[in-house]
Amino acid sequence: MTSVDRGVRERDAAGDAGSGAVRSTAAGSSAASGALAGVPDAASGQSDLAYARLRSAVLGLELRPGDRVSERGLEALAGASRTPVRAAMVRLEAQGLLRRDGRGWIVAPLDRDELDQAAEFREAVEGAAVRLAVGRIDLDELAALHALVDGEPGEPDELLGASRSFHSRLAAAGGNRFLADAVAAALARLERARWLEVRTAESRERSAAEHRAILAAVQAGEADEAERLVRAHARAARERTAAALAPDRTRGLHVT
Amino acid sequence: MTSVDRGVRERDAAGDAGSGAVRSTAAGSSAASGALAGVPDAASGQSDLAYARLRSAVLGLELRPGDRVSERGLEALAGASRTPVRAAMVRLEAQGLLRRDGRGWIVAPLDRDELDQAAEFREAVEGAAVRLAVGRIDLDELAALHALVDGEPGEPDELLGASRSFHSRLAAAGGNRFLADAVAAALARLERARWLEVRTAESRERSAAEHRAILAAVQAGEADEAERLVRAHARAARERTAAALAPDRTRGLHVT
DNA sequence: GATACCGTGGTGGTATACCAACTCGGGGGT
DNA sequence: ACCCCCGAGTTGGTATACCACCACGGTATC
Known part of the structure; x- marks a missing residue:
């Protein structure tokens, strides 16, 4: 079971010594x-x-x-x-x-059934959040989201970050922090599996196109359409990821 | 503010003494x-x-x-x-x-805006969970839920417990543990405010009637109707509770 | 050779000692 | 009379000592 002992990194201030020491407390983030x-x-x-x-x-x-x-x-x-x-x-x-x-x-192991449930959960909460965002979102936030979806870069990890930002901010624009938190939590649950996804230029473009379509519907004030697109996007993303979890593509990772 | 110092109850084994001591571990309590x-x-x-x-x-x-x-x-x-x-x-x-x-x-203070958001969140997740429960729920669970809604008692605290059980189990019957957990979490967030609710026999009966209607729709396999009823129930419950949070009825509790 | 046993090391669980930062009130100054 | 300052007490933050439990491995026994 590959017991992780990771002596790898050392404590920052190894010496540090006794309890009191310096310890800067810091102002915060x-x-x-x-x-x-x-x-x-x-x-x-x-x-x-x-x-x-x-x-x-x-x-x-x-x-x-x-x-x-x-x-x-x-x-x-x-x-x-x-x-x-x-x-x-x-x-x-x-x-x-x-x-x-x-x-x-x-x-926490990667479990296909659990990932399916998380995706299902995400679909419900993100759909509800985006429905609220329609009509509530302000112009500044719309502009910020446009910048995110239009400029989505090619690097896989940057894409992951941009995608996460897009969904989180869009959900937050709904004004309900429970829904926004739930969306963020669901995305976190799904994130690890996405690393396994082979991100071809095609799937990247498909995802970006879906983002643009969602944003357009939100901007147009079409609540039903926005929710429909979000739910479809969640399902599509799950399917793309699921393909990467095929037994021969898990890159040595244990997936249940 | 009323800083709570509660020296009231004393530690079980006050003397206890030094670290090692006896301390039975295990059974603990x-x-x-x-x-x-x-x-x-x-x-x-x-x-x-x-x-x-x-x-x-x-x-x-x-x-x-x-x-x-x-x-x-x-x-x-x-x-x-x-x-x-x-x-x-x-x-x-x-x-x-x-x-x-x-x-x-x-x-955590009671905050009207936050309670509204929690109720909105509950509506979304419980609606989704119950929609899933339609068709998935088995006969045993249906029977158990029937027992809960038909026998709902009069004692306010028992009612609270029975209601919580009904909603939690119904949500769990959807088979998605994220949705079920979210429902439970939302109910927990709302629970404290419900203590303030003056539970008249009328509102009690209304709530029970709504529960029965929901269960009937679930049993009949009517997903749309079940979800609609659940969402309506969540909104109605929020309105009943909100009335109890009127400034003159908070029983000395601080509500923001 | 197989098996039962016991010691050893490592685990989480808990209690506690110590620290820096804060709160708040009293005393001394103006 | 007012204000400022400082000190005692309390807070959360952290490190650490000790515990019971358990898994594992070597050894002694059959």
């Missing part, structure tokens, strides 16, 4: 976090730092689905000691990115 | 906790016990919305020391029942 937009955030204390690093490691497949992880083994990766690491793990567990396995922890 | 009966209990470790007790205290308005709470002050109420209390608080924060206030903690 500050500039950096705002700039990163969709990304988890930089965060302030050791606890948020650990959370951000671990979340990033899980979503980026650096910690592979199904891997066993231990609190002490993650101290190095998280750059913090057990207490904040543990707090971060509890938060990640609530998001479904980590899971308890008996008394221990594992990185 | 042991005799003493079991004796407390009514208390949430049930859980295994100190951490789950603390979580259950604190969650119950928040949902039951024992800890009032807006109250400032401290980790050390909650040790007594939770029956555990800071570490498990803290873990429980992190979980409750993820559920929106606790909130950070500067460096400290407060019980």
Whole structure:
């Protein structure tokens, strides 16, 4: 089961020594976090730092689905000691990115059935959110979304980020933060599987075209059409991703 | 503000003494906790016990919305020391029942706008979940739901529990655990406000009638009708609750 | 050679010690 | 009379010590 011990990265200030030490507390995410937009955030204390690093490691497949992880083994990766690491793990567990396995922890496995359910969930909540966004969205936000969909780049990871931003911001424009959070949570659940997707220029263009169509419908104030397009997009994205989860294309990743 | 210090209950084994000591691990709660009966209990470790007790205290308005709470002050109420209390608080924060206030903690305030959004969210996810339940639900579950709606009792707290069970189980019958969890989460968010609702026999009967109508539509396989009824029920429930949040009826509770 | 046993190392669970930052109130200054 | 300042107490944040439990591996026994 490839027990992950990852002594890889070392603690930032290894010496650090006794408890008190310097420890800057910091003002909080500050500039950096705002700039990163969709990304988890930089965060302030050791606890948020650990959370951000671990979340990033899980979503980026650096910690592979199904891997066993231990609190002490993650101290190095998280750059913090057990207490904040543990707090971060509890938060990640609530998001479904980590899971308890008996008394221990594992990185949440990729499970086809669960991914299907997450996609179904996404369809429902994003459809509802976008329906609300129609008529509520303001011109500034419309312009920002246009910039996102028109300028979608070619790099796979940039595409992932841009796509995530588009969907998150569009959902947030609905004005209901529960729906917006649910959309973000669903996207996070689906994100790891998308890394496996072979992103051909064709599928990239298809996705971008769907984004543009959705935005056009929102701008035109056509609620029914916008919701229909969003739901169709969610289903299409799931199908594209599902193909990448075919047994021979999982790149050595364990998929249930 | 009414800073909650609650020295009220004392830790189970006050003396306890040094670290090692006896401390039976396992059973945790042991005799003493079991004796407390009514208390949430049930859980295994100190951490789950603390979580259950604190969650119950928040949902039951024992800890009032807006109250400032401290980790050390909650040790007594939770029956555990800071570490498990803290873990429980992190979980409750993820559920929106606790909130950070500067460096400290407060019980999530009741906010009309937020309750409206939660109700809107509930409408979307429960509608979707029930739509899925139509055709998927099996006879045993149908029978169980019938037992719940037909026998709904008069006691306000029992009614609350029965209603919660009905909606949760119906949503779960849809087979999508994300939707089911979302419904449960939304209900939890709305639950505290329902305590303020003056539950007249009339509104009680109206709610029960709506439940029966929903179940009938589900049983009849009418997906559109079932979803429509569920959404209408969610809106109606929100309106009934909202009336109870009128400034003169909040029973001294702080509502934003 | 197979099997039962026991020690050892590692796991999460918990309690606690210590720290920096904050709050708030009293005392001394103007 | 007012205001400022400073100190005691409290808060969350963090690191760490210790526990019981468990999985694993070597060894001794049959």
